[in-house]
Amino acid sequence: MADFDVLVVGGGINGVGIARDLAGRGWRVLLAERHDLASHTSSASTKLIHGGLRYLEYREFGLVRKALQERERLLCAAPHLIHPLRFVMPHHPQMRPAWLLRLGLFLYDHLAHRELLPxxxxxxxxxxxxxxxxxxxFERGFVYSDGWVDDARLVIANxxxxxxxxxxxxxxxxxxxxxxTQGVWHARLQVPTGERPLTARLLVNATGPWAARFVEQSLRGARGETPAARRLRLVKGSHIVVPRLYDHDHAYLLQGADGRIVFTIPYQQDFTLVGTTDVELAPADIDGGCTPGISGAEVDYLCEQAGxxxxxxxxxxxxxxxFAGVRPLLDDDAGTAAAVTRDYALDLDTAAGAPLLHVWGGKLTTYRRLxxxxADRIDAQLGGHHGAWTAGAPLPGADVSAWAPGAGRGPAALLALMQAVRAxxxxxxxxxxQRLCQAYGGRIDRVLGPGTLGEEIAPGLHEAELRYLQREEWAQSAEDVLWRRSKLGLRCSPQDVERVAQALQSGG
Incomplete structure (x- = not known):
């Protein structure tokens, strides 16, 4: 008997979403991640849960509808992590005509059922x-709704x-x-304490931008030859964070002369997030499992577009x-990176003698559906009859009833929670x-505990929270804590970072 039913390789949003769904169906699952959870693409997004308004221009109606359906579900599943956000789209007379923008927004409002957003x-x-x-x-424009998300914490919640x-x-x-060997996967993991062998009935390749490289390197010889891989276009999307450009709480969608769009989004109270770019990369650019940083040309481009x-x-x-992330996009022979589909594809390969399922492409908003x-395919392959369950299931922290009984669902739950915690x-x-409520939701008591928060180790970070992150959320380094579990790094000096690193070491 195999040690596990399913081995999932990759700890980004797709990998943890798959592990969650499978575990909830009763399968024995192990997920292995090379670095920290959400250490690459899934913590380097534009922080949006959205249908993708601009995809309508490329006639991606099915993808937009699917994403809008997921937007509504996720607003209820994690109201502490996902918040409604209103966007302003200034009309530029030399760009898309006003009638086309009105038509696109009408479709965006009506392609899927909508309850929570205006x-x-x-x-x-x-x-x-x-x-x-x-x-x-800029004398006229439009406003519309989408969702903002703490992308790295969404990964942690899953x-x-x-x-x-x-x-x-x-x-x-x-x-x-x-x-x-004999119809079972035999895998070797390089864990921090040494090598760990294990067996699994089925293997899921959810390694994102490294999906093809994982096939070529780790699976070479799995069936006497290298399993086939789909073509991916690797596109780097970079963002900059600057002091607040304006005082209100709306975001802006800016149309560029090159046909692309750039968002400016209120960020961490005192800042504005500006992004993103589309820069094509070669597979060699991400060798070693690292993401290239933003270039000077990309910084200039984002500053110019905002200006x-x-x-x-x-x-x-x-x-x-x-920050920069690499998006693994399905190569659909589109001319420009902006036009490449953001949809996903799943391939089930049984030629190796044991099932191997590849995840190609995808976007943050549709991770649950993916x-x-x-999981449906794995159920069919392994003979399970568990059935789908995540469409209406809340993520950890979404339930605030212990703090605010009858708070309702969606955005109202977060407001009720903050009022109850304040009292x-x-x-x-x-x-x-506010930060603790938005990060931990109804589980904030696990951080606050029965006593005090303890010593303030770095601005806004106290000992009780650090120990919780270390104990419960896989945090091992100052970067894990300050840039993925939180964004407190924006307010930290090098000395603060060092104190966090030393506190983690002393905590054991």
Whole structure:
């Protein structure tokens, strides 16, 4: 008998979503991640749960509808991590005509059932607070709704749920080899304490940008030849974070002269997130499992695009932080990176003598749907009859009933939680209370505990939270804590980072 039913390789959003769904169906699952959870693409997104308004221009109606359906589900499944966000789209007379934008927004409002978000509307920018940050030539525009998400914490929430349903989650444990013997996968993981062999009935390749490389390296010889891999286009998307460009809580969608769009999004109270770019990479550019950083040309591009719309000029010297992620896009022979489909494909390969399921492509918003389809296929392959279950299932932290009975679902739950926590812990500073509620939701008591938060190790980070992250959320380094489990790194000095690293070491 194999040690596990399914070995999932890859700890990004697709991998943890698959592990969660399978564990909830009763399968014995182990997930292995080379680095930290969400250490690459899944923590480097534009932080949006959205249908993809611009995909309508490429007639991706099915993808947009699927994403809009998932947007509604995820707003209920994780109201602490996913929040409604209103977007302003200034009309540029030299770009897309106003009638085309109105038509696109009408479709966006009606392609899928919508309860939690308001629809789109026209907007006269001149004299309006939403037009104040813009250059005076932008006199009209539109507003519409989508969702903002803490992408890395969404990964953590799925991993927590997977573990609580029986899955094993191993970080910093690359799968260095997998071969088939007598109809079973025999894999070798390089875990922190040495080598760990294991067996599994089925293997899932959810390694994102490295999916083809995993096939070529770790699976070479699995069936006497290298299993076939789909063609992926690797596209780097980079973002910059700058001091706040405006005072209100709306985001902007800016149309570029090159046909692309750039978002500016309120970020971490004091900042604005600007992104993204589309830069094609070769497979060799991500050798070693690392993502290339932002280039000077990309910084200049994002500053230039923002400067075409806002009164306040944006310069490279204004950048406080930047990050880049590599999107693995299905190669559909589209001419430009912006036009390549953001949909996904699943391939089940049984030629090796044991099932091997590849995940190609995908986007953050549709991860749950992708995971459900993967689990359905695995059910059929392994003979399970468990059935889909995640469509209406909340993620850890979504249930706030212990704090605020009858709070309802969706965005109202977060507001009720913050009010209840404030009443019970009036000594907490408002910014800290808000951050903890948004990070941990109804499980905030696991961080607060019965006593105090303890020593403040770095700005906004106390000992009780650090120990929780280390004990429960796989955090092992200062980067794990300050840039993925939180974004407190934006407010930390090098000395603060060192104190966090030392505290992690002393915590054991």
């Amino acid at each position: 629809g789109s509307a026209g907007l006269r920018l001149a004299g309006h607070p939403l037009g104040a940050p813009l250059q005076p030539q 991993a927590l749920d997977a573990r609580e349903r029986g899955a094993q989650i191993l970080t910093r444990s690359p799968c260095v080899e997998a071969r088939v 075409r719309y806002f009164r306040q000029a944006l310069r490279p010297a204004d950048v406080r932080w930047s 995971a459900e389809e993967v 019970r812990h009036p000594q907490l500073p408002a910014p800290l209370l």
